[in-house]
Amino acid sequence: MSASIIPDPIARQPWRLLLPLFAIVALGGAVLYSAAGGSLDPYASRHFLRFAVFMAMALVMTRFPRDLVKMSAYPLYGLTLILLLGVELLGAMGGGSQRWLELGFLRLQPSELMKPIIVLVLARYYETLPASMTQEWRALLPAAGLIGAPMALVLMQPDLGTSLAIAFGGACVMFFAGLPMRWFVYSGAAAAVIAPLAFFFGLKPYQQSRVTTFLSPESDPLGEGYQITQSKIAIGSGGLTGKGFGNGSQSHLDYLPEPHTDFVFATMAEEWGLLGGVFVIVAFAIILNWGLTVARDAQDRFSQLLAGGMVVTIFFYIAINLMMVMGLAPVVGIPLPFMSHGGSSMLTNMICIGVLMMIHRWNRSGPRRMR
Template sequence: MLIPLTLLVAFGGAVLFSAAGGSMQPYAASHLIRFAVFLVAASVIAIFPRDLVKFLTYPAYVGVLLLLLAVEVMGAIGGGSQRWLNLGPVVLQPSELMKPVIVLVLARFYDTLPAGMIGSWRALIPAALLVGMPMGLVLMQPDLGTALAIGFGGAVVMLIAGLPMRWFMIGGALGAVAAPLAFFFGLKEYQQRRVFTFLDPESDPLGAGYHITQSKIAIGSGGISGKGFNEGSQSHLQYLPEPHTDFVFATMAEEWGLIGGVFVLVAFALILRWGIGVARTSQDRFSQLLGFGMVATIFFYVAVNLMMVMGLAPVVGIPLPFMSHGGSSMMTNMICIGVLMMINRWNREAPRRFLG
């Protein structure tokens, strides 16, 4: 896993170098430094014992939930959203921490729930509350993308835990009925514009549809082998908005073409395949649910970002893991990697504990 991960981060550093016009500052250098720091943090997470993780689960959930409440009271405002806590030298986005924490708390909840109750309301209502409270607080910021990520991670854990499929079908049907009401009465005006732009980006190519139109141009103009390293006109001439964060894949595709795109997809496939393998070989319920949930969190980032930059999903501000510039995204995804490394260590040690 570390080989494709390191190659992906290094490739991301090269793309960010180009996005800055051929300079390590301000994107590439900080990107590589953050990876090194969070790789150390992931290695520390990997040595945590199972009993300690279980003990800390509910305190961690309550702590992050309180941080989300603090954001509503005293959070810093940026870009029209109130998502950050200014803690002196550190600016923290608690909603990012909730993505792995929601997986952790649901894994712990279903680990302690008797198997005979998995089809009863006791398996659904408490879990729905655990997911619903942080989602509601994040939607108030407003941050639809992160709220969906929290909900997706929670839903995957609930599915793997064995909740009846009919509940998911009922939930999907209710969601389809509620979607129009949520669109007209729940979304902000700019969020509604993003949906309209997704459906018809050519209707306003110089306004609301500008981002996705320029992204498609950048990806398409790369062809098979791309225009060449540091030769991307869309990003260098500032036609492509956010070439170092949300649209870093478009920046890459213009310069490296289809070959670069396939490399990125293969690297992510290897990382996710390793994570699925770790989860599947887990020998206890808690580890298995935790592993699949962490893989789902990384997958959500990758799938939504790639769909977004290619016009297959509305723009929701989800960065591409390990390639986009940004500390919050790197932190969340490296926490997921660290937890999977931890579960992998538990799996290796299990036979020795059994034989002993």
């Protein structure tokens, strides 16, 4: 009955993904509308326009054949590396960092593009590497080089948060590829030893202050700890049901910094309360669970690694932003997917969504694997 009422192209869409995605985008638009003082401009209107454009892009991506995606992995990686080099030579400054390329019609942040592309290129690399070689150095060193090159360029901008996102996505693909667990243990131990040295000699003063402020924001509530302190106040003051749409005092009275970007969740929680926060987290959980299902059902090694990597890339955004606004992680400038105002982060996350939808179509059109 329903098949005759609903057109087949619509019925075949992954609504288990799209419905929570549309709900998060709609709530994000409402929060941005409120953050602008009850106006669609300048945040909410751009938010919805960008989503519409990138959703169309994601739908186009679903039609890409597997061979084309495989073939494009290394060229896209090389092109993005060139763009990162271009940032160092010609990049625009903003907020004390040099991260953007001014293209006239678009202000592009190439480091954002590298997050899904590092997953793509590593999925391609491990797809061509025989499974018997995952215990050898050839499974580690070339992949480490593919991750290390963009990380070094991003750290020069400087952008610690994005470099960590690239490392996290790449490391997860290596883990999914079956590299020995001892290598990850050794890497973790080495990172624990290097971390203090990196803190004192590798981080810039403002980055060091973010770490110390995270550990004790109350020590300087009107200075370095101001952002985290105000974010906690906004979230806590929302209570169970919030102060009501458009009635958030922390954002409207300019106490909460960046209420439309990094701290959009705090803006939402003040007005929509704990119930709004639970709704957002559950919606994200549904999206991530759907992505993991796509990875589990993938027909080949390349698709499995690619889907798994895209899921963890979205997860990194969500986890770090939520931990950041709650004072559980340093403020590193990671926006909340599909809610924060910002074109580059929306583009990155919609690329991840488009890739997952593409692999979902591959799964539907291919023979079902025996389990």
